[in-house]
Amino acid sequence: MSSDDPKIVHRYDDIEEEDNQMPNWWLFILFSTIVFMFGYWLVFHTTRQLQDPRTEYDAAIAEIKKARLAQAPLSDDAILAVAQDAAQLEEGKQVFATTCAACHAQEGQGLVGPNLTDRFWIHGNKPSEIAKSVADGFADKGMPPWGALLGQDKVRKVSAFVLSIKGKGLAGKEPQGEPLD
Numbered sequence: 001m002s003s004d005d006p007k008i009v010h011r012y013d014d015i016e017e018e019d020n021q022m023p024n025w026w027l028f029i030l031f032s033t034i035v036f037m038f039g040y041w042l043v044f045h046t047t048r049q050l051q052d053p054r055t056e057y058d059a060a061i062a063e064i065k066k067a068r069l070a071q072a073p074l075s076d077d078a079i080l081a082v083a084q085d086a087a088q089l090e091e092g093k094q095v096f097a098t099t100c101a102a103c104h105a106q107e108g109q110g111l112v113g114p115n116l117t118d119r120f121w122i123h124g125n126k127p128s129e130i131a132k133s134v135a136d137g138f139a140d141k142g143m144p145p146w147g148a149l150l151g152q153d154k155v156r157k158v159s160a161f162v163l164s165i166k167g168k169g170l171a172g173k174e175p176q177g178e179p180l181d
């Protein structure tokens with residue numbers, strides 16, 4: 001038993017504890033992480049000289065989504081995204097009032113063209129199907145194609161507006177086509 005050993009400060013159950021200086025390599029790592037922490041905090045959270053990884057990731061994802069939309073501007077997703085945005089929906093409403101109301105009536109309840117607020121659809125009621133009806137029209141039935149005249153951006157917005165009145169069930173033109181959910 002080295003009970004008089006001055007290095008031993010504590011003994012319990014034959015386990016001896018010495019009070020040694022922490023090794024320098026260990027202290028070096030400890031202080032390095034503290035210095036690094038301040039640097040990281042300054043650069044990413046205080047001065048924001050660099051984007052923090054989370055923001056950078058979100059921006060990259062948003063970029064990818066935008067590119068996908070650009071490739072498929074009249075896809076269901078693209079139109080649903082516009083339908084979530086009040087400002088773009090309002091623009092769609094304006095387009096409807098000036099371009100579509102003459103045949104589909106102000107509220108979309110139908111005149112020459114079908115009621116767009118009832119459950120009955122001749123050409124489908126998915127967002128992309130509505131956009132196709134708008135863009136290509138039905139020349140033989142009396143609806144001109146609007147794709148070239150309005151451009152994809154407005155076709156997308158007015159289609160989103162049609163989605164927003166879909167199912168309102170306003171009294172108007174008699175049902176045409178099949179009942180759809």
Ligand code: HEC
Nearest residue numbers: 099100103112113114121122123124133134138141142143
């Ligand atoms: C000159 C009249 C006229 C104008 C203007 C017009 N439409 Fe139509 N639209 C029609 C007619 C007629 C039909 C029915 C086609 C058929 O019977 O196949 C129709 C069909 C549709 C359909 C398909 C409905 C279904 O039941 O499947 C949609 C959607 C539609 N129109 C949206 C619009 C939008 C949006 C605009 C404005 C950008 C517009 N229309 C402008 C006459 C018009």
